[in-house]
Amino acid sequence: xxxxxxxxxxxxxxxxxxxxxxxxxxxxxxxxxxxxxxxxxxxxxxxxxxxxxxxxxxxxxxxxxxxxxxxxxxxxxxxxxxxxxxxxxxxxxxxxxxxxxxxxxxxxxxxxxxxxxxxxxxxxxxxxxxxxxxxxxxxxxxxxxxxxxxxxxxxxxxxxxxxxxxxxxxxxxxxxxxxxxxxxxxxxxxxxxxxxxxxxxxxxxxxxxxxxxxxxxxxxxxxxxxxxxxxxxxxxxxxxxxxxxxxxxxxxxx
Amino acid sequence: xxxxxxxxxxxxxxxxxxxxxxxxxxxxxxxxxxxxxxxxxxxxxxxxxxxxxxxxxxxxxxxxxxxxxxxxxxxxxxxxxxxxxxxxxxxxxxxxxxxxxxxxxxxxxxxxxxxxxxxxxxxxxxxxxxxxxxxxxxxxxxxxxxxxxxxxxxxxxxxxxxxxxxxxxxxxxxxxxxxxxxxxxxxxxxxxxxxxxxxxxxxxxxxxxxxxxxxxxxxxxxxxxxxxxxxxxxxxxxxxxxxxxxxxxxxxxxxxxxxxxxxxxxxxxxxxxxxxxxxxxxxxxxxxxxxxxxxxxxxxxxxxxxxxxxxxxxxxxxxxxxxxxxxxxxxxxxxxxxxxxxxxxxxxxxxxxxxxxxxxxxxxxxxxxxxxxxxxxxxxxxxxxxxxxxxxxxxxxxxxxxxxxxxxxxxxxxxxxxxxxxxxxxxx
Numbered sequence: 001x002x003x004x005x006x007x008x009x010x011x012x013x014x015x016x017x018x019x020x021x022x023x024x025x026x027x028x029x030x031x032x033x034x035x036x037x038x039x040x041x042x043x044x045x046x047x048x049x050x051x052x053x054x055x056x057x058x059x060x061x062x063x064x065x066x067x068x069x070x071x072x073x074x075x076x077x078x079x080x081x082x083x084x085x086x087x088x089x090x091x092x093x094x095x096x097x098x099x100x101x102x103x104x105x106x107x108x109x110x111x112x113x114x115x116x117x118x119x120x121x122x123x124x125x126x127x128x129x130x131x132x133x134x135x136x137x138x139x140x141x142x143x144x145x146x147x148x149x150x151x152x153x154x155x156x157x158x159x160x161x162x163x164x165x166x167x168x169x170x171x172x173x174x175x176x177x178x179x180x181x182x183x184x185x186x187x188x189x190x191x192x193x194x195x196x197x198x199x200x201x202x203x204x205x206x207x208x209x210x211x212x213x214x215x216x217x218x219x220x221x222x223x224x225x226x227x228x229x230x231x232x233x234x235x236x237x238x239x240x241x242x243x244x245x246x247x248x249x250x251x252x253x254x
Numbered sequence: 255x256x257x258x259x260x261x262x263x264x265x266x267x268x269x270x271x272x273x274x275x276x277x278x279x280x281x282x283x284x285x286x287x288x289x290x291x292x293x294x295x296x297x298x299x300x301x302x303x304x305x306x307x308x309x310x311x312x313x314x315x316x317x318x319x320x321x322x323x324x325x326x327x328x329x330x331x332x333x334x335x336x337x338x339x340x341x342x343x344x345x346x347x348x349x350x351x352x353x354x355x356x357x358x359x360x361x362x363x364x365x366x367x368x369x370x371x372x373x374x375x376x377x378x379x380x381x382x383x384x385x386x387x388x389x390x391x392x393x394x395x396x397x398x399x400x401x402x403x404x405x406x407x408x409x410x411x412x413x414x415x416x417x418x419x420x421x422x423x424x425x426x427x428x429x430x431x432x433x434x435x436x437x438x439x440x441x442x443x444x445x446x447x448x449x450x451x452x453x454x455x456x457x458x459x460x461x462x463x464x465x466x467x468x469x470x471x472x473x474x475x476x477x478x479x480x481x482x483x484x485x486x487x488x489x490x491x492x493x494x495x496x497x498x499x500x501x502x503x504x505x506x507x508x509x510x511x512x513x514x515x516x517x518x519x520x521x522x523x524x525x526x527x528x529x530x531x532x533x534x535x536x537x538x539x540x541x542x543x544x545x546x547x548x549x550x551x552x553x554x555x556x557x558x559x560x561x562x563x564x565x566x567x568x569x570x571x572x573x574x575x576x577x578x579x580x581x582x583x584x585x586x587x588x589x590x591x592x593x594x595x596x597x598x599x600x601x602x603x604x605x606x607x608x609x610x611x612x613x614x615x616x617x618x619x620x621x622x623x624x625x626x627x628x629x630x631x632x633x634x635x636x637x638x639x640x641x642x643x644x645x646x647x648x649x650x651x652x653x654x655x656x657x658x659x660x661x662x663x664x665x666x667x668x669x670x671x672x673x674x675x676x677x678x679x680x681x682x
Contacts (some may be wrong), residue, residue: 038589
């Protein structure tokens, strides 16, 4: 199965295994001894406060390096590809692609809803898959959504969180962006399941799986409105880390 | 930044939704609460129609080619500006963004489209308070209107030089909104001496009168509206985030468009304190970005240790926290004023505050027929008496709207018509 997907999965597994070691490299020393600024952290943060920017990030030096890599990757490769896709495809066709990819993704949602014993959400997911695969022509349209059956997105990171697994350190993944140790593990498991037992295995055709992987990557980027540097903030890394962490806490809780 | 934060959390925080009262005469604006007006993006059908696509291109200026950019700002590589161009001879308008905003924030993109549609070439400039400007084009600490005007003027000259061969220009105009309007007044005055552009028209859209009073008022919105005070800021922020997530789940997935927020607004009765606090927060974040960047670029000593070596992988988290907990007034008193006084030993605090006010330009503005004003009577950045003062100074060159908050109505058809007519010299 020498597919792109399998390689991504492998990369993720290797990353998850290697990162704790990479994290040992300490951050560059930012504060020269004995040269305190006028306003210090200690002046501002009183006891009992939990500053919102502070997230467990024991791999920060490594993460910031990957963040920089992602910025250049996005700027010079990923976004140009996505822009070309957006230029070639009419909006209507883009929406059909997104819809079809979401439909295939229902398999993962179903598995994770079941693992979390969310049977009502699992039922909705099955109904959506059946309706959209048939009436919606292989998921190109989303009639189920129009009838009030909303997507019930769940992934294995959320499932782990549901059973009390903590975030672990924040982690910036190459290309994929913000994550944490728990969610990266979840992503690896979801990808493995998709490849070994999910739709990729049913089709069992390397070319089709590779095409799917490429298309879904472009579609995913197309749907994320985030652009590097658009925050206009020197603290963009901190902002993203904080918002990602809050969002995932919320996803797990709901 | 401002929009990023405000739009992100807006859906959770609407004040008690009053029904839009009937506005006098033809001008109708759906949000009569000035906080709402300030942050609500107008639903499309209340907005002027703008062209989908405008012929434009970005270009980058190396304002100080020898300047060494600290490695912490590894992504900075010159000051980016945008040119929107007509394919015929036309006047060129420079537009200056508001606090913390760049040349391509959505508001600047819309303003560019509106002016392009009105028949102008347009060069969009990033605010001197945005980190890109501070890193690439500021000569010192941002915030001194005279220095900022000189920095902007230098950028404008370089920007025009960069594009002059590709466009046919019949004359020059200048416009800015919010802090950018305040900057524009000082640039217009500078141009009277330097005469490089000889602006035909200068339009100020919702400027503050006193910079210090306006930013202090915006900061108060945050300080006074976080329940249990700023000690509980982080807890409050988390709760607003949770509320936002709840609303976006209920309303359904949607981009943070005006229509999405409007539908959230109609469905969820909101809370005025949160809305005011968010306006204050978005301003506080813009200030934090500027203060930290200016400190690093000027060798540190305020938030960053003097001569700290911040690399691309250095953690900035603690500086982010300190910056976010720094009020603009703290920056002014603890760092900005002492710095200025070091340069001009006779400068008093009062004199510096006076310089940071449009009143310091009153003699010029009163007689400059080329300078016009658009403002709203309920703009939250104005102090009591400011509107009467502006009316007195600008007289018939002022167009005041009863509602609209701080630039909420900027793309209302009546406002856009006034902009275009004034810049084209067709004002009634």
